[in-house]
Amino acid sequence: MxxxxxxxxxxxxxxxxxxxxxxxSPVPVQVEAIPPMLASRDVVxxxxxxxxxxxxxxLPLVERLIAVGGPGPRALVVTPTRxxxxxxxxxxxxxxxGLKSALIYGGVGYGTQxxxxxxxxxxxxxxxxxILDMVSRRRLALSRVQLLVLDExxxxxxxxxxxxxxxxxxxxxxxxxxxxxATMPEWVSRMITRHLDDPVRVVVAGPxxxxxxxxxxxxxxxxxxxxxxxxxxxxxxxxxxxxxxKHGVRKLSRDLRNLGHDSAxxxxxxxxxxxxxxxxxxxxxxxxxxxxxNVAARGLDISHVDLVINYDLPDSPQWLTHRVGRTARMGVKxxxxxxxxxxxxxxxxxxRRQGAPVLPELDVAHLLSEGDxxxxxxxxxxxxxxxxxxxxxxxxxxxxxxxxxxxxxxxxRSDQRQATAGG
Numbered sequence: 001m002x003x004x005x006x007x008x009x010x011x012x013x014x015x016x017x018x019x020x021x022x023x024x025s026p027v028p029v030q031v032e033a034i035p036p037m038l039a040s041r042d043v044v045x046x047x048x049x050x051x052x053x054x055x056x057x058x059l060p061l062v063e064r065l066i067a068v069g070g071p072g073p074r075a076l077v078v079t080p081t082r083x084x085x086x087x088x089x090x091x092x093x094x095x096x097x098g099l100k101s102a103l104i105y106g107g108v109g110y111g112t113q114x115x116x117x118x119x120x121x122x123x124x125x126x127x128x129x130x131i132l133d134m135v136s137r138r139r140l141a142l143s144r145v146q147l148l149v150l151d152e153x154x155x156x157x158x159x160x161x162x163x164x165x166x167x168x169x170x171x172x173x174x175x176x177x178x179x180x181x182a183t184m185p186e187w188v189s190r191m192i193t194r195h196l197d198d199p200v201r202v203v204v205a206g207p208x209x210x211x212x213x214x215x216x217x218x219x220x221x222x223x224x225x226x227x228x229x230x231x232x233x234x235x236x237x238x239x240x241x242x243x244x245x246k247h248g249v250r251k252l253s254r255d256l257r258n259l260g261h262d263s264a265x266x267x268x269x270x271x272x273x274x275x276x277x278x279x280x281x282x283x284x285x286x287x288x289x290x291x292x293x294n295v296a297a298r299g300l301d302i303s304h305v306d307l308v309i310n311y312d313l314p315d316s317p318q319w320l321t322h323r324v325g326r327t328a329r330m331g332v333k334x335x336x337x338x339x340x341x342x343x344x345x346x347x348x349x350x351x352r353r354q355g356a357p358v359l360p361e362l363d364v365a366h367l368l369s370e371g372d373x374x375x376x377x378x379x380x381x382x383x384x385x386x387x388x389x390x391x392x393x394x395x396x397x398x399x400x401x402x403x404x405x406x407x408x409x410x411x412x413r414s415d416q417r418q419a420t421a422g423g
Contacts (some may be wrong), residue, residue, distance in 0.1 A: 009036045010059055017095040029204045035061055036200040044192055047204035050329025053180045054091050055278040057149050064147055065099050066120050075123040077149040078168060080161060081295055082107060082127060082272060083279060084151060087345040089125045090347050106130045107272040114139050128164035142171040153179035169195055182325060183318045212328035213374060214336040216359040221341045229259045229313060232289055234371045237306040241291045243324050244312035253291040266292040294319055303329060310338040313347050317356040
């Protein structure tokens with residue numbers, strides 16, 4: 001029997017708004033998360049990127065704001081990046097409820113944001129730094145917040161953001177708290193225990209393996225740019241290429257443009273207006289290639305991306321998850337490629353020990369010449385396990401890479417520092 005939004009308790013006004021947006025049936029994360037949220041329970045949502053988490057918490061949030069009036073803000077959504085805050089506000093506005101929102105984030109002036117707060121926002125959506133800034137300027141008070149959402153919770157509660165987020169929580173008075181993220185490292189579990197009251201846990205499995213095809217591409221450092229250019233030239237759709245640093249991303253995008261590609265970069269040194277124009281052009285298919293730091297890996301809903309390329313390795317398995325999560329969204333198939341140079345071997349071994357997945361190795365020559373994916377025979381890309389006598393022998397039945405036995409995964413190191421939104 002198919003579950004409907006009406007079955008979940010969504011009111012007729014919101015059902016009309018959903019129908020207007022051609023959203024007819026709830027996806028699994030919404031089926032699991034909406035009822036406990038409507039019952040005012042604290043909720044932890046662990047679901048892959050592109051699974052529908054934003055609407056899963058936005059519908060109950062709006063229901064609560066409609067049901068109980070009064071001065072605001074009565075709801076607060078905290079996100080790690082400006083782009084994600086803008087996206088969440090876009091979902092809120094699409095419901096056309098007549099409720100008011102204030103979108104506040106750094107990198108732009110205060111005037112428009114202060115005006116939105118003065119006009120009486122029912123919900124505030126923003127980044128931690130600007131939220132605290134507005135509180136310190138006495139433009140915003142959080143004492144009336146009844147529902148607090150921490151979107152992309154693993155980044156919101158890591159060593160970089162945790163002090164700001166805890167200050168925000170302390171400024172509220174016993175709100176219902178919802179924490180949503182694609183990954184739940186150990187430190188997030190500790191923060192959940194500290195701040196959430198007997199939360200309902202919603203865990204939605206990632207997409208089926210056939211939905212996301214992820215391969216590893218061995219390439220020499222001098223050949224990286226040429227290989228990337230040929231891949232993009234063969235690819236007819238939209239692609240996101242992830243680099244490691246702001247300077248590297250800017251240079252790579254410039255190099256691709258010099259090679260004739262319609263490329264734009266997204267990184268923390270850009271003004272907010274430029275970042276907004278870049279994202280609008282990419283969403284509107286006026287730009288086919290987006291070269292980005294991890295700033296674009298967090299929660300952005302860009303449905304038409306069918307190829308993600310990790311030009312540089314990420315800092316952690318969690319960032320790998322968020323990067324490749326830009327494709328294969330909502331059951332639509334997508335592909336991801338991770339470049340590996342000889343200089344990257346040590347970093348790749350570290351990622352594997354921390355829990356990065358086994359990746360099959362692609363035949364580079366065939367990929368570039370024929371344009372289709374063919375894997376190197378019997379290859380799963382694994383670091384070698386070399387003891388004092390050299391590589392250990394392989395026992396029958398074990399998966400191998402170049403005749404070496406796989407190393408076991410190690411635990412994720414909770415002190416691993418992640419790149420922040422300014423990346």
